[in-house]
Amino acid sequence: MLVIGEKINGMFKSVREGIQTKNKKIIQDIARKQLEAGADVLDVNVGPASAEPLKDMAWLIETIREVTKAPLAIDTTKPDVMDRGLTIAGENSFLNSTTGEEEKLNALLPIAKKHNAKIIALTIDKAGIPNHAEGRLEIAANIIAKAMEHEIDTSNLYIDAVILPVNVAQQHSAAVLETIKQTKLLCDPAPKTILGLSNVSQGTNVRTLVDRTFLVMALASGLDSAIINPLDKDLMDAMITAELLLGKNIYCDSFLNAYRKK
């Protein structure tokens, strides 16, 4: 599974402080720790409190680039911030994210195309998030059609079926799993699937247990990648074990260690 580390986000207090005081060490430490813990890609989000998102995004990316060449997922809703972020971040970056709304796709897909970025697309449209898999798949199909119009390789699309907190929207978990399974059938080459995982456990008392249980279920449904906290060792262990049981890696007694050596 492609692991996108979620920790560089202005929503977190230390990152917010790091941005405000221009303390590079805070940001670089979080970047390093996530990569050491198994992140393949680092998500970068200036957070809702940023008064100057364009500047803050540029500073964050340049700060991260001083310590790693790892791919970055530029996490913003603003097209100008996205364009600037993808420009600085360089190759193999992710656009995080667009929804299935026509105007968003029209604004963001050309930016992704220009930078040859992979695209994380949420199955949300003007009416919101559908309750069932069918509605989510319909939006995913629209996103794929739009991407094809923009001559984007569909294997660069990462469809996020949008999981909602289990304490308020319990029926959505099954719908998301079904969407993950069927997304693969929508086109050839098949799009990838992704989840912003931690949403599922918002407001619950046992967040990490809910996170890792749902991640394992999603992997069994064919999930390709997730935006997660790689510093949650139990979560990473569950992911590694699930992939082992799915035959993605060759078993050996030290399989957790083996995965971490990759």
Added chain:
Amino acid sequence: MEKVIEKAVSKISELAIGATSANGGTREKELKIGGQSAMPFLHFEGSMPNAPVVALEVWDTVPEEWPLIADEFKDIVNDPIKWAQKGKEWGADLISLRLESCHPDNKNNSAAYAADLVKKVLAATKLPLIVIGCGHPEKDQEILPAVAEAAKGEKILLGMATKDNYKTIVAAALASGHSIIAESPLDINLAKQLNILVSDMSMPLERIAMHHTTGGLGYGFEYCYSIMERCRLAGLAGDKIMATPIINMIADETWKTKEAKTPQDEQPNWGDLHKRAINWEIACAAGYLQSGADILVLAHPESIKQVKQTIGKLK
């Protein structure tokens, strides 16, 4: 029809054997193996920067179990120095010296003997060297550290490290700058585990070759082939632990088989023993070449010639 191209996500690690004078050794060349980004010889899918190499199997005692070789090589089988010197003449890329005489059931020769012999072989041939112990886990822990020390600076490939004795042997290889062969009993999971254990001792994965204890032709060949193939596929699919080069001890597995020993008068349908035995070694090597072999250890000059020709045509 559209070609189905498999693209590897990672490469097999590249292992160097032998140090030239420029690198503090006395070998005439440094051999590189591994580095592929595709299954063997599928040049349209990726690159194969280093072709598989052929080593000459040399014993330090007469291989009693190999009657045909013992007879045919009667001038050299009593003398490992002379035998090793044939490597160059016969076209081998390197020498694989087996310290069989050190086995407690053989002559039980000492570590000092092993170190001395390795020094003599290094002086007698300038080809890169592989040194294999006697196969007795405890005894190999005595002789291989002495060998490693004696060959310091020559970047030899030292084996076999097994789950029972890898710590001593890997430590010795590390101390003297050599690479290691990790041997497991034809089991992909155990092979991976041993590679991890060896690399946990700070031995870089680029200095590990795997020996899967693959058999000779007719002795579980298909199973051996599939283990090697799975291993190689995993290595190309991003599993770095499985992306280490593979060595096949083909001579050792071939010349003790009944197919390489039984005279024609006992099995008239099997044809001429001499021709049959050599072909047995060649056929085994040709098969393993296709499943990911990086080093083929052979005994007969005709096998070396034919297998080198095959590699030359495919590479």
